[in-house]
Amino acid sequence: MRIAIASGKGGTGKTTLAVNLALKLAENHSTALMDLDVEEPNSGIFLSGKDIKSQKAVRMVPQWDQKSCSLCGKCPAHCRYNAVIRLGDYIMVLPELCHSCYACSELCPDNALPMQEQSLGNIRHLRSGNLDFVESRLDIGLEQASPLIGQALNYADAHFANHEYQILDSPPGTSCAMISATKTADFAILISEPTPFGLYDLSLAVETMRHLGKPFGVVVNRWGVGNSDILDYLEREKITLLAKIPHSREIAKSYSKGEVLYRSYREIDEALSKIIGHLEDIS
């Protein structure tokens, strides 16, 4: 079963939940944790393990071959992203705008825009005890997270298809990167906090999951701050509350040091047990 941990708002505890849930699941089940927050991957801070494999991720972008080009002018017209532009007698490719669709390259009558590899980032597979852990890290300065997220999920398909659980630590927000990370999941766990910011951003994440037709449940983190509007919302919308994790400054301090929490904090271990109980019910 593939489970995405997501949220609208950032900093609500996605990585903490993903890491602790994956480690606890791995005690009794074959489990893989995929860090898909490729812009800012942090799961690795909480885990140590031995390297299994590290591979460069690349994508294909066109490169102009001046000698073959007849300057027919078709390529700028074929590119919807303004990534191929003509300046006088020159064709310029702007790789940061390119979506690797191949249209300019394959529709070029002169074969003057061959596709070439460009670095996208890195995919690294470690094993921490029984847990398979994959971190994907986007090169700094690249705009599009989705292609690397897609490649990391392909890695999971190729290596962890028989694992009982795949936990996906998704990027924040509700835009394309979050959708790429959650769309192949069987179930999503949305984690938020009981403040108006947390509630509003949760409602956006809920709408996104409904748009994708994805079954989901909600974990309320930092219970004790803010108010209880979030529980009223869940009840009104008939959304499953999977667990509440109480707010504690001590937990925040342990988190800051990169510690795994469920072995030291009973309240977190209990919340994880409730979540796992739900996952077993629906699998």
Next chain:
Amino acid sequence: MKEIVCISGKGGTGKSSVVSALAWIAKENLVVADCDVDAADLHLIFSPEAKLSEDFYSGVKAVIDPAKCTGCGLCAEKCRFDAINPKDGVYEVSALDCEGCGFCYHICPTEAISLPQQLVGQCYTSDTRFKCSLVHAKLGIGADNSGKLVAKVKNEAKALARKEGKDFLLVDGSPGIGCPVISSLSGADIVLMVTEPSLSAQSDLARLWELIQKFQIPAACIINKADINPEISQTISSWLKQEGIRHLADLPYSSDFQIAITNGQSVTEQNNAKWQPIFFNIWESLKEIQ
């Protein structure tokens, strides 16, 4: 007019709380832009009244007319995004997967494919109870092109600040370092980074800084919740010095922030005596950065 962009790398470090407090201090002399378009929250503090609202269209998605489709499958073969699949003898586009490149449109032998423009979201220009204007947006559910909507919000806010003769544009950015962040950085005069003393935030800050250096924008930093882990705060502080980033303030961990948000207030309204001088000083130091 100076454009100050507030970003953090990591989410949840307090960007929107800082932006709200600074807007409360600066009052009339700025325009605020909420460029965290896929999780925009400033409207919950500013109580905006929209003066102007506009649908924003950008990009396209392919649609196949089943009456014209002969089922040859060329489009599906060429699509790099696995967005086209057979259905009932013809082909169909999955809007969720389509990137709007238009390759299929160009090669369809029966011209069965069209490329309608996509509604990305709504962009609003509002009056607020803080006496400054707020430009904000709502990204459509499942919509692509959030970076384009960020650029739209920022450009509208910039034009408004110039028109109203304001000295500052204050931008609340997205977490991460990808397309919406890059979009909010372009044209900025000062970057204000908000971080917290955790290993995660520290790692995210370093990646963010590497990105900012590509833009060569002067940067300042606030360490929020600094007393949660004083050792890490100290490490970040030394790193800021070494990198030439102005360290504007250490803010203590305080329930005032959560209480303020819960009451729909800026922290300077929640506990004025404590926070007003702190954010006044931050704003004064920010204004001095060249």
